[in-house]
Amino acid sequence: MFRAIVVDEGKPAEIREVDDDFLQPGEVTIDVEYSSINFKDGLALAGNAGVVRAFPLIPGIDLVGTVSASDSPRFAPGDRVLLNGDGIGEGRFGGLAERARVRADALIPLPVTVSASRAAAIGTAGFTAMIGVLAIERHGILPAAGDVLVTGAAGGVGSVAIALLAGRGYSVTASSGRAEEEGDYLRRLGAAHVIDRAEFSESGKPLQKARWAAAIDSVGSSTLANVLAQTIYGGVVVSCGLAQGADLPTTVMPFILRAVTLTGANSVQAPLALREQAWAALAAELDLSLLDSMTTTIGLADALETGSRILGGTVRGRTVVDVRR
Ligand SMILES: NC(=O)c1ccc[n+]([C@@H]2O[C@H](COP(=O)([O-])OP(=O)(O)OC[C@H]3O[C@@H](n4cnc5c(N)ncnc54)[C@H](OP(=O)(O)O)[C@@H]3O)[C@@H](O)[C@H]2O)c1
The missing domain is CATH 3.40.50.720 (NAD(P)-binding Rossmann-like Domain)
Structure with a gap:
């Protein structure tokens, strides 16, 4: 069993204990470490029908974690990976959970010089x-x-x-x-x-x-x-x-x-080559002390409140969700 935020039609988002059978089909299963709260996550957490394409949904348009199982030749168990967009947290289950199963198409390796929490701070x-x-x-x-x-x-x-x-x-x-x-x-x-x-x-x-x-x-x-x-x-x-x-x-x-x-700019449907180019540039250029200075880290349960605050325009910089906290 693992914890996931679940949004269901007409109900407030809540944390549920679910198992792997709850996850949707996908090539790569990931033990998620971090997600983040973007404006779109605020909309999904509020059950906004323009963002949530199908109920129930695990929101979270970003995830960073470690591969636990893979049917894709590009990834093997133990690989550190990250995913931004590609429909997760909207049409498919996303990163606000301790486990995720996703398509391999837009998944990329975590850059070696960027920690998992900082990759989530960068996020979408x-x-x-x-x-x-x-x-x-x-x-x-x-x-x-x-x-x-x-x-x-x-x-x-x-x-x-x-x-x-x-x-x-x-x-x-x-x-x-x-x-x-x-x-x-x-x-x-x-x-x-x-x-x-x-x-x-x-x-x-x-x-x-x-x-x-x-x-x-x-x-x-x-x-x-x-x-x-x-x-x-x-x-x-x-x-x-x-x-x-x-x-x-x-x-x-x-x-x-x-x-x-x-x-x-469209982060959701960005092709793999652009993802790799942008992340290589982020790893090379972004001043990590500046990134840290704009980042707040919260636990999974706090995501619900931060989701409503981001819609009110009062969140500063980036919010990382430590999904295991
Ligand atoms: N195209 C893509 O792929 C993509 C990817 C990520 C995000 N987005 C979009 O980009 C926008 C920002 O996303 P985010 O995650 O950075 O959200 P965010 O952290 O909430 O930042 C949005 C900022 O816009 C300003 N703002 C809020 N309401 C406003 C209003 N009514 N009038 C003028 N300014 C307002 C606020 O900044 P100040 O307080 O400094 O004015 C707020 O902090 C969202 O619309 C999001 O959906 C698009």
Whole structure:
């Protein structure tokens, strides 16, 4: 028997004792050590039907652990592995349990220089931030091009994005609804400037003063529209989230008059090659002391409360779940 958080239709999420027969079919069985709480986990823990594709569900879009059985030639018992997305914690059972059985397609080895708990601290949020950084690089925006904006700065994607961009030498401006209380935190991560997110929250003119060479946006809606309107000629904006909303009230002006590129980040369906590239870059580049400074660790039972707090926008940085605690 092992402990798992289970979300069932119309009921609050709860911890249950289940056995291997409860798990879904999959090529690789894993003794899970750590998971994490992302915005999407907050939605799943609340039973949100847009995220939970089938009940019952074990939520948890991240897991890190050790292979106990494998039908995949890529993995053998004893291998340390990690998985972000690929439908776990949404359509298939995820990492908020002491055991998981998953497809091998998106599973990757734990980088040797990153501990299991730090890999969970990076999690989907850090993986997505690195996808954003790689997109900025792919579009040819180097640090000399100008300032890079990170929205939703004190959240998980935002915090890791600031550390990664500053580590690469970009001048980073952090936009946060907690600019006052989290200003020092954001500057310690590497932000050169911290601004109030209220500057972006309301709808604005289609073209505004050009300020950003690039941006990583976790917020969407009017915020993303204003960011596009303030991006310099040839700049790139990476849309990765919808904390404010899924709408995008913009015009064609930033595209046809400033040649701005709007691109996306999708951690769930990222192909294996991108997973390996992003994780190799995370292992090589992310300052682990900065990662530790943005990380809080909780036990499995605390995941329920943290899930509702992340939806309220009050969680700072990253939350690791030690599923055996
Ligand atoms: N595309 C992908 O593959 C992918 C992967 C991971 C996450 N995401 C998405 O990215 C977003 C961030 O995820 P996360 O795990 O980093 O969540 P998070 O830790 O909750 O961070 C989101 C941050 O957005 C800001 N925010 C919250 N509500 C807001 C509002 N109403 N208006 C403006 N800003 C608001 C807050 O930052 P401040 O307090 O600093 O303003 C909050 O900390 C979510 O929408 C998530 O679903 C997408």
